[in-house]
Amino acid sequence: MVATDRDPKVPEDLKVRGExxxxxxxxxxxxxxxxxxxxxxxxxxxxxxxxxxAALAAVLAVACSAAVACSAxxxxxxxxxxxxxxxxxxxAVWSGAEQRHFELVLREFTRQTGVSVTYTSAGYxxxxxxxxxxxxxxxPDVAFLPQPxxxxxxxxxxRLVPLDGIAGSVVADNYTPAWRRLGSVGGTxxxxxxxxANKSLIWYNEGVFERAGVAPPAGVDGLVSLAHGLAxxxxxxxxxxxRDGWTLAxxxxxxxxxxxxxxxxxxxxxxxxxxxxxSVIATLRLLARVLDPRVIAGGPAEAAATSYxxxxxxxxxxxxxxxxxxxxxxxxGIIGSATRAVLGIDADAFPFxxxxxxxPMVVAGGDAAVLMRRSAAGDAFIRYLAGPQAAAIWAAAxxxxxxxxxxxxxVYPDAISRSIAAGLLQAGDNFRFSLSDLTPVGFGGTxxxxxxxxxxxxxxxxxxxxxxxxxxxxxxxxYPP
Numbered sequence: 001m002v003a004t005d006r007d008p009k010v011p012e013d014l015k016v017r018g019e020x021x022x023x024x025x026x027x028x029x030x031x032x033x034x035x036x037x038x039x040x041x042x043x044x045x046x047x048x049x050x051x052x053x054a055a056l057a058a059v060l061a062v063a064c065s066a067a068v069a070c071s072a073x074x075x076x077x078x079x080x081x082x083x084x085x086x087x088x089x090x091x092a093v094w095s096g097a098e099q100r101h102f103e104l105v106l107r108e109f110t111r112q113t114g115v116s117v118t119y120t121s122a123g124y125x126x127x128x129x130x131x132x133x134x135x136x137x138x139x140p141d142v143a144f145l146p147q148p149x150x151x152x153x154x155x156x157x158x159r160l161v162p163l164d165g166i167a168g169s170v171v172a173d174n175y176t177p178a179w180r181r182l183g184s185v186g187g188t189x190x191x192x193x194x195x196x197a198n199k200s201l202i203w204y205n206e207g208v209f210e211r212a213g214v215a216p217p218a219g220v221d222g223l224v225s226l227a228h229g230l231a232x233x234x235x236x237x238x239x240x241x242x243r244d245g246w247t248l249a250x251x252x253x254x255x256x257x258x259x260x261x262x263x264x265x266x267x268x269x270x271x272x273x274x275x276x277x278x279s280v281i282a283t284l285r286l287l288a289r290v291l292d293p294r295v296i297a298g299g300p301a302e303a304a305a306t307s308y309x310x311x312x313x314x315x316x317x318x319x320x321x322x323x324x325x326x327x328x329x330x331x332x333g334i335i336g337s338a339t340r341a342v343l344g345i346d347a348d349a350f351p352f353x354x355x356x357x358x359x360p361m362v363v364a365g366g367d368a369a370v371l372m373r374r375s376a377a378g379d380a381f382i383r384y385l386a387g388p389q390a391a392a393i394w395a396a397a398x399x400x401x402x403x404x405x406x407x408x409x410x411v412y413p414d415a416i417s418r419s420i421a422a423g424l425l426q427a428g429d430n431f432r433f434s435l436s437d438l439t440p441v442g443f444g445g446t447x448x449x450x451x452x453x454x455x456x457x458x459x460x461x462x463x464x465x466x467x468x469x470x471x472x473x474x475x476x477x478x479y480p481p
Contacts, residue, residue, distance in 0.1 A: 084114025086377040091120040091129065092144035092367060097333065101397040105390050112384075115377045126150070127441055134159065141378045144367040145191065147437040147445050148182050151368055155185040161371040163189045166379045170386040174404045178429040183368055191368030192386045195394075196403040198424045199250050199328035199434060200352035200362045203335070205315055207346060208235055208323040216350035220258070220290065223353045227295040230323050237295040239322035240303035241311035242459045245452025247327060249436035249444065251291070252455060253363045256283045257432055258355040269438040271479045275471035284464045291459065297322040300460045309334055316341040326352075328365060329401055329420045343416055351423060362427040363434050366403065395421075443478035450474045 094102050099121055106117045122129035126146055133139050139159070145151045154160050163171070168189055171180055175193070183191035202223075204216065212233060217223045227237035241247045257265050260279040267273045268280070296303050297314055298321070306314070312334040314321040325331065332343055341347045352363075369385045371378050384390050391402035395411045401421045412418040424431065436444035436451055443450040451471060458467040 082114055083377050083380060085116075086114070086375065087116045087118070088142060088375070088377050088381060089118045089120060089140040090142045090144075090381075091122050091126075091133075091140040093122060093124060093126055093146055094144075095121045095123060097337075097399060101394050101399060104397055105393050108393060109381060109384050109390070113377070113380055115380070117381075127445065130154075139372040141371070141373045141375065142369055142381055143372055144194065144369050146365070146367050147441065148368075148433055149437060149439055149441055149445060151183070151191050151370065152185050153441065154370070155188070155190045159372060160190045161374050161378075163192070163371060163382060166371070167192060167383045167386045170383050174386060174388060174406050176403075176405060176429065178431065179403050182433070191370045192382060193366050193368045193403050194385045194391065195367040196401045196424055197328040197330060197365035198362055198401055198420045199365050200254055200423070201328060201331070201349045201420065202324050202326050202352060203312075203315065203331050203347060203349045204324045205320050205322075205341070205346065206348055208320055212323075217353050220255070220286070220353045220355050224290055224292075227290070227292070227324075231295045235320075236297040236322045237324055238291065239297045239306070239311040239314035239325045240291065240459070241306050241308035241325075241327075242300075242304040242456050243306055244308040245447055245456045246434070246436055247308050247311075248455040248459060249451050250328075250363060250434050251326060252283060252287055253432070253434045253436070254352045255286050255290070255355075256280070256435070257361050257363060258352075259283050259286060262361070262430055262432060265432050265435075269432075269435055271439075271475055275475055276468045280468050280471070281464060284458065284467055287458075288462045288464065293462075300462075304456055304459050309338065313338050316347055329417070330399070332416070333399060344414070349416065349420070360423075360427045360430050362424055362431040364403075364424060364431045365434060365437060439475070440478040440480075443475050450478060 090106070092102070099119065103119060106119060109115065110117055120140060126143070127150055130139065130143060145154070151160075163183075171183070171189060171192060175183075179193050180189065183189055183193055202216075208230075209215065212230060212235070214226055214229065217226050230237045253265075256268070256279070259282060260268070264273065264279055268275070268277070273279070291300075293300050297311075298306070303311075308327065311322075311325050312327075312331055315323065315325040316335050316339040318340060329349075331349075332347075335341050335343060335347050354361075369382060371382055386404075388402075388404050388406040391400070391404045391407045392411045394400040395402055395407055396413060398413050398417065401417070401424055403424065405425065409418045409422055412421055432438070434444075438444070439451065444452070446452070451474065454467060454470045454474060457470075461467070
């Protein structure tokens with residue numbers, strides 16, 4: 001079956017769901033938030049350039065003003081053991097500006113405890129990095145896992161230290177039940193979700209929108225109309241980084257969550273319904289309608305060969321090739337480091353449009369801290385990450401969203417990042433990780449195979465029934481019997 005421009009045929013039980021209003025990304029209710037005229041300096045994937053060591057005290061002051069009990073954590077006390085001389089190795093995905101900002105967090109932990117921390121950047125190959133280190137018998141003390149599926153796998157393999165007795169009460173004080181469940185396997189806590197990402201955003205070129213006389217839409221039907229209107233005027237609506245299949249998995253996840261609802265989303269993630277289910281067919285039809293070949297910069301074949309970073313550059317170049325690009329809050333870093341566009345003036349974002357009445361639904365990503373080797377220093381570090389102070393340090397530096405409910409929004413450095421963080425928190429339990437993160441790594445979490453490969457092909461072929469069959473076949477091989 002080949003998708004057409006007609007509205008997808010939605011099963012009756014998938015139609016409109018009533019939820020409360022979703023706050024606009026640039027029109028939230030936070031005091032002092034303004035949409036226009038805010039110039040933010042950005043670098044790497046972060047909102048702002050790395051902070052010089054001399055400015056760390058100022059960052060900590062801002063962080064402490066917004067974090068519960070931060071003043072107690074910031075001062076040495078008898079409750080905090082002196083761990084001077086102990087060492088930790090910490091591994092995560094972060095590099096560039098993100099690494100520099102995370103090192104502010106590490107530096108403060110060292111100042112408080114005396115622990116010497118070595119950071120290793122594993123890049124986007126965290127699973128491969130950890131597999132190699134485990135095979136050598138020398139895992140890092142603490143690792144940050146970017147996928148709940150990876151956390152579940154390592155917990156099942158008994159590679160992780162249970163955290164209930166180490167940081168369970170701290171996590172309970174600072175995280176909602178949904179985030180605690182994501183860090184747990186079989187009722188046992190194994191991970192602390194330190195960093196989150198709001199992946200339900202569409203970034204747009206303000207100049208293009210203003211010249212076309214258009215505004216961000218509230219619903220998917222409005223997004224489709226807007227895209228075709230822009231295309232008729234000679235400006236492609238979307239730059240698509242289809243070479244990186246995770247972006248297409250995030251497109252599918254956002255549409256599926258809104259069309260099918262959270263309960264059915266969970267069933268699909270657990271493979272308790274097939275990828276040939278009518279809800280999947282309806283979502284693939286809708287995806288083909290939203291990403292119509294006529295509204296994609298360069299057409300589907302060129303988009304399938306375009307990287308995520310290049311798609312952002314296309315939308316915000318001096319001569320833009322498209323009006324919009326979809327992805328998470330980290331898009332801001334590429335805008336700042338690879339284009340001349342200024343956040344809040346040339347570039348802005350709006351929430352992924354609703355299907356039916358608006359509802360606070362967010363597809364998220366994140367990085368969970370896990371303990372792979374037990375030590376007093378590792379225990380202290382996990383407790384530190386679970387509290388509000390560590391998150392507030394990075395939030396104040398920029399390029400960071402925390403799922404910790406005790407990190408105040410005022411700590412974020414600009415209106416856009418405050419509103420993005422608010423959108424994630426206000427979704428409550430109606431957020432879900434991308435399906436590519438929730439499913440087994442071999443199906444959803446690896447480039448050029450499984451879901452990512454199949455959806456990349458779909459961008460060009462638009463073969464709905466064939467794609468659904470391929471997804472089900474690949475899922476059948478990846479999930480345990």
